[in-house]
Amino acid sequence: MDERLFLDVVSGRKTSLSAKMMRAVLWLVAPAYRGVMAARNLLFDVGLKRAHRSDVPVISVGNITTGGTGKTPVVAWMANWLQSRGMKVCLVSRGYRELQAGGNDELRVLEQLCPGVPHVQNRDRVAAAKEAVERHHADVIVLDDGFQHRRLHRDVDVVLLDATNPWGYGHLLPRGLMREPRSSLRRASIVVLTRVDQVDEQALQKLRNEVRQATNAPVAEVAFxxxxxxxxxxxxxxxxxxxxxxxxxxxxxxxxxxxxxxxxxxxxxxxxxxxxxxxxxxxxxxxxxxxxxxxxxxxxxxxxxxxxxxxxxxxxxxxxxxxxxxxxxxAEVVTGLEALDSVLQEIANPKNARDPIANDRAS
Structure with a gap:
C-alpha cells in the first residue's frame, strides 16, 4: 500500500468497500503494535532495558504520531536559543536516505536554519551522542525525533502535537498514525502544540483540555x-x-x-x-x-x-x-514562551553541566 492510499484509508477519506475492509484489517493488527510498544516501554520504565547517559545534557524533540508535526523548525529554534546562550550545540538524528552530494534533506535544511551547528546522523543515537561530545565538543545535544528512542537517556523530552491532526486519526499504527497512545505524554517535560494558527479557537481549546487530561507537563503553542x-x-x-x-x-x-x-x-x-x-x-x-x-x-x-x-x-x-x-x-512561540524558556534554562544553567567522571562511575 503506497503512502497516499494509506493516508486516504486511515483518515476515512476513502469510503469504498475495499477501503472499509482495509481499515478493518488494520484495526485488527493495531493491538499487536500496541502490545509491542507497551512491553518495550515497560522494560525501560522498570529498568530491565538500560538508557545510556551521554556526558552532556540531551534535549529530545519528538512526537507521538508519524508524519510532519514541524520538528525541523522547532529543532532549529531550540538550537539557536541554546547557541545564543553561549552553549556548544550539536544536533543528533537518525538520518534518512542520503542525497547524491552527501547528507539528506533534514541535514541540509538545518544547516541553513542554524548555520554553524554540527549535525551527527547515525541510526545508533548512542554512538552519535558520543561522537557529538568527542568530535564536536558539544556541551548540549538536541536529539531530533527521539521520543521513542529511549536507549539514549534524555534530560528534557519536548513532545510536539500538530494541532491540525494531533491524535493521528484517533488510532495507533497501522490503523492510524499514532506511534504511542496519549498516555505516553506523561513522559514529556513539555508539550508543544504546533500549527495553532491553522485551527479555530474551539478546536484548540478542546486539544488543550485533552493534553491536560494526559499530562501535567507545561504546554507551549507554536505557529510556523x-x-x-x-x-x-x-x-x-x-x-x-x-x-x-x-x-x-x-x-x-x-x-x-x-x-x-x-x-x-x-x-x-x-x-x-x-x-x-x-x-x-x-x-x-x-x-x-x-x-x-x-x-x-x-x-x-x-x-x-x-x-x-x-x-x-x-x-x-x-x-x-x-x-x-x-x-x-x-517557528514563532505564540504562548508558553516562559514555560519553554524555563525548561531550556535548566539545561543552559552551568551548574547543571554533567561531570563525565561521575557519569562513568554511575554507569
Whole structure:
C-alpha cells in the first residue's frame, strides 16, 4: 500500500468497500503494535532495558504520531536559543536516505536554519551522542525525533502535537498514525502544540483540555510563519511578492495540507489541480522536475513553489525553465514562551553541566 492510499484509508477519506475492509484489517493488527510498544516501554520504565547517559545534557524533540508535526523548525529554534546562550550545540538524528552530494534533506535544511551547528546522523543515537561530545565538543545535544528512542537517556523530552491532526486519526499504527497512545505524554517535560494558527479557537481549546487530561507537563503553542522565499540559486524574495501570482506548488513531506494552508495564509493561492504531492522524503529525478515544468506551463503559471525540504533535494545543475522558490518557515512561540524558556534554562544553567567522571562511575 503506497503512502497516499494509506493516508486516504486511515483518515476515512476513502469510503469504498475495499477501503472499509482495509481499515478493518488494520484495526485488527493495531493491538499487536500496541502490545509491542507497551512491553518495550515497560522494560525501560522498570529498568530491565538500560538508557545510556551521554556526558552532556540531551534535549529530545519528538512526537507521538508519524508524519510532519514541524520538528525541523522547532529543532532549529531550540538550537539557536541554546547557541545564543553561549552553549556548544550539536544536533543528533537518525538520518534518512542520503542525497547524491552527501547528507539528506533534514541535514541540509538545518544547516541553513542554524548555520554553524554540527549535525551527527547515525541510526545508533548512542554512538552519535558520543561522537557529538568527542568530535564536536558539544556541551548540549538536541536529539531530533527521539521520543521513542529511549536507549539514549534524555534530560528534557519536548513532545510536539500538530494541532491540525494531533491524535493521528484517533488510532495507533497501522490503523492510524499514532506511534504511542496519549498516555505516553506523561513522559514529556513539555508539550508543544504546533500549527495553532491553522485551527479555530474551539478546536484548540478542546486539544488543550485533552493534553491536560494526559499530562501535567507545561504546554507551549507554536505557529510556523513564512520568513522569506529562497530560490534554487540562493536568491531570496519577500513572500508577499508572489501574492497575486499564479503558481504551481509541489511537495513531498509528511503533512502536505499544512504546506497548503501556509501558502494560503501567506496570500499565495494555488488551485487544487496545481498542488502536486509526493511521498514523504521523496527524492526527485530530473524527469519528474521536467514533468512539473510541463504541467506548470500548461496551466500558464509563472513560477513553482515548494518547501525548503524539497528544494534541497533538487540538483541546481538540472535544467529548469521556470523559477523554483521554497517557502522558508520559522517557528514563532505564540504562548508558553516562559514555560519553554524555563525548561531550556535548566539545561543552559552551568551548574547543571554533567561531570563525565561521575557519569562513568554511575554507569
Amino acid at each position: 510563519r513564512p520568513t522569506q522565499l529562497r530560490s534554487i540559486t540562493g536568491a531570496t524574495a519577500d513572500v508577499k511578492s508572489f501574492a497575486n501570482e499564479k503558481l504551481l506548488a509541489f511537495c513531498g513531506i509528511g503533512n502536505p495540507e499544512g504546506f497548503r494552508r501556509t501558502l494560503r495564509d501567506s496570500g499565495i493561492h494555488v488551485s487544487d489541480d496545481a498542488f502536486v504531492t509526493f511521498a514523504d522524503h521523496h527524492h526527485y529525478t530530473q524527469s519528474e522536475l521536467m514533468s512539473l515544468v510541463d504541467r506548470a506551463r500548461a496551466k500558464g503559471v509563472s513560477a513553482m513553489v515548494t518547501t525548503q525540504k524539497d528544494l534541497v533535494k533538487l540538483d541546481p545543475a538540472w535544467t529548469c525553465t521556470l523559477p523554483i522558490w521554497a517557502v522558508i518557515i520559522g
